Amino acid sequence: xxxxxxTPRYLIxxxxxxxxxxxxxxxxxxxxxxYQQTPGQGLQFLFEYFSETQRNKGNFPxxxxxxxxxxxxxxxxxxxxxxxxxxLYLCASSLGGAAGxxxxxxxxxxxxxxx
Amino acid sequence: DAKTTQPTSMDCAEGRxxxxxxxxxxxxxxEYVYWYRQIHSQGPQYIIHGLKNNExxxxxxxxxxxxxxxxxxxxxxxxxxxTAVYYCIALHGSSNTGKLIFGQGTTLQVKP
Numbered sequence: 142x143x144x145x146x147x148t149p150r151y152l153i154x155x156x157x158x159x160x161x162x163x164x165x166x167x168x169x170x171x172x173x174x175x176y177q178q179t180p181g182q183g184l185q186f187l188f189e190y191f192s193e194t195q196r197n198k199g200n201f202p203x204x205x206x207x208x209x210x211x212x213x214x215x216x217x218x219x220x221x222x223x224x225x226x227x228x229l230y231l232c233a234s235s236l237g238g239a240a241g242x243x244x245x246x247x248x249x250x251x252x253x254x255x256x
Numbered sequence: 257d258a259k260t261t262q263p264t265s266m267d268c269a270e271g272r273x274x275x276x277x278x279x280x281x282x283x284x285x286x287e288y289v290y291w292y293r294q295i296h297s298q299g300p301q302y303i304i305h306g307l308k309n310n311e312x313x314x315x316x317x318x319x320x321x322x323x324x325x326x327x328x329x330x331x332x333x334x335x336x337x338x339t340a341v342y343y344c345i346a347l348h349g350s351s352n353t354g355k356l357i358f359g360q361g362t363t364l365q366v367k368p
Contacts, residue, residue: 145299174355174356176356176358183358183359183360184300184343184356184358185358186355186356186357189355197355199355231299231300233299233300233356241286241287241288241347241348242288242305242307244290244302244305245302245356246302247292247299247300247301247302248299249297249298249299250298250299
């Protein structure tokens with residue numbers, strides 16, 4: 142069974158640009174969550190989508206947005222990039238529904254560097 | 257979701273059992289205890305989770321105290337590939353969102 146796939150693996154952008162990252166969940170999984178990992182802040186929750194609807198959102202500015210398609214694939218977008226957006230962006234998928242008893246499975250992330 | 261506390265770092269000899277503790281003294285009755293690990297440059301890997309009973313899978317065992325205020329992840333025969341940061345997370349059972357709150361975790365160093 143294929144795992145969570147994130148593309149691209151590495152990305153270099155400059156300040157002010159925008160970027161779109163993609164996540165393909167495990168087949169049959171309907172929930173997709175996004176996380177940002179930086180050395181200073183650790184792993185932080187960005188948002189979660191289930192059945193094309195955003196169910197929860199972390200404390201990030203509106204420059205960070207996402208969406209989910211009918212096939213459960215998800216994208217996240219960051220506009221007006223800042224140096225502090227340099228991070229590893231991780232996507233995780235789970236079956237959805239009541240999340241407490243359903244493990245999330247992570248991809249290996251997209252490493253975004255802002256110059 | 258309850259706050260969890262873990263030691264910052266631990267060492268373990270290769271081939272020996274690694275016992276990683278986690279304190280979650282404010283955990284509620286319907287919060288699950290989850291363990292993930294992250295090997296350098298990879299995404300977090302799900303290990304195991306449990307509610308009240310001890311759990312075992314092909315990777316590890318999870319021992320939860322009777323009062324549920326603490327738990328221990330056991331890697332029975334640690335190898336060098338088990339060197340990673342291990343995260344203990346409490347997640348509400350009826351939560352309908354996928355928000356995992358990661359702390360700083362325990363850095364486990366397995367030594368030859």
